[in-house]
Amino acid sequence: MSTPEAWPIASAMLSLGNADPEAGVAQPLRDRWLADLTEVRGAGFDRxxxxxxxxxxxDLSAGQLADLRACLDEAALSAVSMSAIRRSVIDADAGDAHLAYLHRCIDAAAELGVGVVSAGLHRALTDEQRERLWFWTAVGHVDDPEDxxxxxxxxxxxxxxGAHAENVGLLLSLELYEDTYLGSASSAVRLVEEIGSDAVGLNPDxxxxxxxxxxxxHWRELIExxxxxANFWHVKNYARYEDPSTGLYSAVPAYLESGVIDYRTCIKVMAQAGFDGVVCVEHYGGDGLSMSAANRDYLHDRVLPAARGIEGTSRVRQMSSTAGAA
Structure with missing residues (x-):
C-alpha cells in the first residue's frame, strides 16, 4: 500500500480525436499515433x-499493437490503463460482439503491459445526443431496473x-454511468458484490x-x-446549477478545483477506503489536454500531498501504484 502521493496520474486520450485504422486517417497511422502521444508527453504526462x-x-492486429508499443516507447509514455467505452455487454443487438471485443481488449492490454481495463454498460450515443453541444443534456438508453x-x-x-483479466494478471473496473445498472452508488455496489471477484472493482466516475x-x-454520498x-478512477468536474423551484438543472465542464465536486475531500475518502490505483484525468470541451494537465498539477502538487499518511483497506484487489512508471 502506497501513499496518495504515489498514485499514478494518467491522461485520457479523449481530446486527441479518432486515430483508428478504420477512421480514414489521412497520414500514416504510426505517424499519427506518435504525434498524438508526443503531444500528451509535451503536456507533461508520463502516463x-x-x-x-x-x-x-x-481490433488492432498484432503488428499494429507492436507499432503502438513502439510509439509509446518513443514518446516516453507508459500505458497504465485502458478504457473501453460504450460497449455494453447486455446490449440486445451488439452485446455478444461487445463481449468478444472486451475480451480482445484484455488481451491487448496484457500485451501492452497495461494493469487495468475499464468497461461499463453505457451505450452508443443517440442521434439526439450527438446533435447536442453537451451530449448528457439528452437522455440516452435506460437499463430496465425490473429486467x-x-x-x-x-x-x-x-x-x-474478470476471470479473463485475472488470468492474464489484470484488473477489471466498472465505470459509473447514468441510467445503467452502474448508474447509482447502491446499484453499482450491488452489481460488483454479486460478481464476487476480487479482480473486479468500480471506477467511481x-x-x-x-x-x-x-x-x-450528492457527490459525497456517491464517493463514500x-x-x-474502487480499483481505478476517472476524475473530472462540472460547475452545476440547481433551482428545484423552477426545475432548472444544468452543468458545464470545469477545472477539478472549481467544480461542484470537492476532490480534496474525495481523495481523502478514497485513501481511507484503501484505494491505491491509477487516476485518469478527463475533460470534455475546449483544450481538453491542457485542462487535464492543469488538473494533474492540482492533484499532484496540492491535493495528494495533503492526504499523506491516510491509509485504509480496500474491498477489491489493487494494482501497484508504481506500475507503468516511465
Missing part, C-alpha cells in the same frame, strides 16, 4: 490511459471478463452522474459508497 475513442484496441435477466447477464458477463440536468445523488470497491 496515459488508452481510451478507445482514440483507438479500438481490441432480472438483463441484470443476471451483466453479472455473468462481467464475471467472465462520479462526474458522469453529477453533470445530469436533473436531481442527482463506491470508494471501498
Amino acid at each position: 496515459v490511459d488508452l481510451t478507445d475513442s482514440w483507438l479500438h484496441y481490441g 432480472a435477466e438483463a441484470w443476471r447477464r451483466a453479472v455473468s458477463r462481467f464475471r467472465e471478463l 462520479i462526474g458522469n452522474l453529477i453533470r445530469l440536468p436533473r436531481p442527482v445523488e 459508497q463506491t470508494a471501498p470497491y
Whole structure:
C-alpha cells in the first residue's frame, strides 16, 4: 500500500480525436499515433490511459499493437490503463460482439503491459445526443431496473471478463454511468458484490452522474459508497446549477478545483477506503489536454500531498501504484 502521493496520474486520450485504422486517417497511422502521444508527453504526462475513442484496441492486429508499443516507447509514455467505452455487454443487438471485443481488449492490454481495463454498460450515443453541444443534456438508453435477466447477464458477463483479466494478471473496473445498472452508488455496489471477484472493482466516475440536468445523488454520498470497491478512477468536474423551484438543472465542464465536486475531500475518502490505483484525468470541451494537465498539477502538487499518511483497506484487489512508471 502506497501513499496518495504515489498514485499514478494518467491522461485520457479523449481530446486527441479518432486515430483508428478504420477512421480514414489521412497520414500514416504510426505517424499519427506518435504525434498524438508526443503531444500528451509535451503536456507533461508520463502516463496515459488508452481510451478507445482514440483507438479500438481490441481490433488492432498484432503488428499494429507492436507499432503502438513502439510509439509509446518513443514518446516516453507508459500505458497504465485502458478504457473501453460504450460497449455494453447486455446490449440486445451488439452485446455478444461487445463481449468478444472486451475480451480482445484484455488481451491487448496484457500485451501492452497495461494493469487495468475499464468497461461499463453505457451505450452508443443517440442521434439526439450527438446533435447536442453537451451530449448528457439528452437522455440516452435506460437499463430496465425490473429486467432480472438483463441484470443476471451483466453479472455473468462481467464475471467472465474478470476471470479473463485475472488470468492474464489484470484488473477489471466498472465505470459509473447514468441510467445503467452502474448508474447509482447502491446499484453499482450491488452489481460488483454479486460478481464476487476480487479482480473486479468500480471506477467511481462520479462526474458522469453529477453533470445530469436533473436531481442527482450528492457527490459525497456517491464517493463514500463506491470508494471501498474502487480499483481505478476517472476524475473530472462540472460547475452545476440547481433551482428545484423552477426545475432548472444544468452543468458545464470545469477545472477539478472549481467544480461542484470537492476532490480534496474525495481523495481523502478514497485513501481511507484503501484505494491505491491509477487516476485518469478527463475533460470534455475546449483544450481538453491542457485542462487535464492543469488538473494533474492540482492533484499532484496540492491535493495528494495533503492526504499523506491516510491509509485504509480496500474491498477489491489493487494494482501497484508504481506500475507503468516511465
